[in-house]
Amino acid sequence: MAGVYDFVPAVALLPFLAFVVSLFAGEYMPKRGAEAGIIATAGSLALSVWTLLTVAGITGPATSFNENLYTWVAGGEGAVTLNFGILVDPLSALMLVIVSLIAFLVHVFSLGYMNDEGETGLPRYYAGLGLFSASMLAFVFSNNLLMAFMFFELVGLCSYLLIGFWFREAAPPSAAKKAFLVTRFGDYFFLIGVVGVFATFGTGLFAPVEGAETLASFPELAEEALAGSAEEAGVNTFGYDPGTWFTILGLLVLGGVVGKSAQFPLHTWLPDAMEGPTPVSALIHAATMVAAGVYLVARMYGFYALSPTALAVIALIGGFTALFAATMGVVKQELKQVLAYSTISQYGYMMLALGAGGYTAAVFHLTTHAVFKALLFLGAGSVIIAMHHEENMWTMGGLRDRMPVTYYTFLSGSLALAGIVPFAGFWSKDEVLFEALIHGLGSEGAIGTLLLVGYAMGLVAVFFTAFYTFRMVFLTFHGEPRTDTARDPEPVRWNVKGPLTVLGIGAATVGFINMVPVAEVTGREIDYLHKWLAHGDISVTTTEHYGELLHTFAGVDPAELGPVAPGAVSLVLALAGVGAAWKLYNVPDPEEHTDKLGGAKTVLMHNYYLDEFQVWLATGVTVPLARAADKFDQGVVDGVVNGISSVSLFGGSRFRRIQSGVVTNYATLMTLSLVLLLVVFVVAGGVV
C-alpha cells in the first residue's frame, strides 16, 4: 500500500529537483527559477502536512516510520553498515512542516526582494535556496547520525553559497568564508563524535528500526550499558567508564551544535552573515542552518539525557549565550544586526531548555521562534526594500503610517520575540524558563545549582530582549521620519505582504498549541504539544521516556511548582523592558541614549572584542605555532631526508666520472681490477 511514508523522500527531493532546474534552466524562465522553487516547496509543504496528519493518526493508521532505504556501505563481519534511512516521528513531522512552510514563504518573498529589485544571477540564488531547503529537510528526517552529519554539512555549504551571493562586493564573500570556517571548526568535533559513536556502538541510528531483526539505536545501547555492563550491551567504551565516555561523545557532537546554532563562543559568524540577501537570513535563522544544531540535540536527546555533565554544559552555554547576545543587541544600529543577536539569544534559550530537561519547551520555542523570526526578517526585508537598501535604523522613523501591513505584522513578531502575552514567544519562552526553574529546584547537587544559574541568566535576558526589540520597533516605525527616504518609502507588493500576513497571524497564534499556564489554571487539556511529543509508536523518542532517563541517569527532576508565578515574573520583566524602550525611544525625535553607557557601549559595539580575540588567537597563537611546526618540518624532518640523499647524490656524481666512454679506459679498469683480484687471492692464500 502506498502510504504517505513512501512519499516522505520526495519532501527533500522536490526542492533538490528545483535546485537542478533553477541551475540549468533558470535563465529561460520568466521569474528566473523562482517558479521551480515555489512549486517544489509548496509540494514539500503539502507532503509535510500530510505526514503530520498521518503521524497524528488522522489520515492513516501507521503513526510512525523508521526504515533504512538505501545501504551505501555494506559492512561485513565486525564492520559497520552505513545506510540512508528515514525516521518520521512527532518531532521530525513537526519540524518538516516548519521548515517547508518557512522555505515556501521565503521563496515567495524572494520574488519581491530579489526579482522586483532587478537583481542579476537569480538562477544561482534560487538554486541555492532549493538546495538549502532540500538539505535541511533531508537532515530533519535522517534516521542515523552519519546521514544527519552529511546533510548538516550540506546546509553549511549552502549557507556559504547564499551568504556570499553578492560576491562582487567586499563584505559578503568574507562573511561567507567566516560563516563556513567557524561552523566548520565546530563540525570538526562533530565528525570525531560521529566516528566515536560508530566505533562505540556500531550504529548511528536515532531510533530502533523494526524488521526481520530489530536494529537497536545508539541511545538505547548507551542506556543498557549504563544500566548493566558495557560488554553485555556490545558497547566498546575504550577503557573509560561508560558514563564518562558517553559524556565525551556527547560533548564532541555538541561542538557541531555550538557552531551551527551560533552559541558562545562560536557565535561570531552569525552577525556577519547578515551580508547575505535578507530572505536568506530569514531562512538561515528561522528554519534551516541555525535550527539544525538545536534540532540535532533534540533528535538524540535520549543520549544527552544520560549524562548530567553534558546537560549542565548545554544549559550553561544556552543561558549564557541568551544573556550575552541580548546585551549586544541593545546597542546595534542596523535593523538586521539587532535581529541577528536576537537569534543567537533565542537559540540560547532553546539550549537552556534542552539542558534543563525541558525537551518540549525547547521544541516549542523552536517552533514559535521559526515563525516569528522568519516574520521579523521578512519584515526587515520589507523595510529594507522601502528604504532602498539602507539598514541603519537612525535613518528611518515614522514608517508606521507609510507601510501599515509591514508595521502591524512586524509588531506582532516583536511582541512575540519580547514575550508579551498572548503572542507566541510568551508561551514558549515562559515555558523554557519555567522548565529551567523547576528542574533547577528539583535536582539534587551541582546540576541543580547550574540549572538555576542558567535560569537566572535567561531571566535577565528577558528584560534585554524586550528592550532591544522595542527599541528597534520604535526607531524604525515610530517618531518622525529622519531622512527623505523614510518620508517617501518605496511601496512593496503582494509577494512581500502575503508572507508577512501569514507569518504575522502565525506569530500571534502559534503559541496556542501549548498554553501550559492556562491549562494549569483552568484545568483544561489544551497543552497539545506536550501530548504530541509525549506519546508515539517509537517509545524511545517520547518525552515520557526522556523523563525517565533524566530521572534515572542524570538525576534531573522537576519540582512541584505552578507555572503561573514564574510566568508572571518573566512577563513583568518583559513589560519593564518594553516600558524602558518606550520611555527612551518612543518620542518624535529619539537620541542615541547608548552614548550614556560610555565605555560599556564601546565594548558592546565591538561584541566584547570576541572577533578581535579570535583573530588574535589565529594570528597570535596558531600562526606562530604553524610557523614553528613548518620550521621543524623543513629543517629537521626534511633535513635528515635531504642529508641522506645528498650523500648518495654526491657519491654518484663522483663515481660517474669513470664512465668516460673511451674503450681503452674500460679495458684498463678491467685489467687493473683483475690484477687487484689476483693480488687479493695471493695475499689471502686462495679463493676460500
Next chain:
Amino acid sequence: MAILSEFYLLLSAAVFSIGLYGILTRSNALVFLMSVELMLNAANINLVAFSFHYGNVTGQVFSLFTMALAAAEVAIGIGIVLVLYRNFEDIDVTKAATMRW
C-alpha cells in the same frame, strides 16, 4: 727430448702480455682486433700445453672450439670496424666515446 711445460706457459704469458699491451696503448680498432686475437691464442697455447702435460686430448678439442669462436668474433669485430669507419671516417676507438651522437 720433450720441451718442458714451463716454457709453453712462459710463451703463452708473453703472447698474452703483448696482446694486453696492444689493447691498453693503441687506439686503432684493427690493432685492437689483432691484440684480442693474440690474447685468445695465448689461452689456446695454455690449453694445448696442459693437454700435452696431462696426456688428455680434452684441452686440444677445447682449443678447436676457441678458434672457431675467434673466427666468429673477428667477423663481428670487422663489421663493427666498418660501421665505425662509416660514421667517423676513422677507426680510432677513442673517438666513439658516447652511445649516441
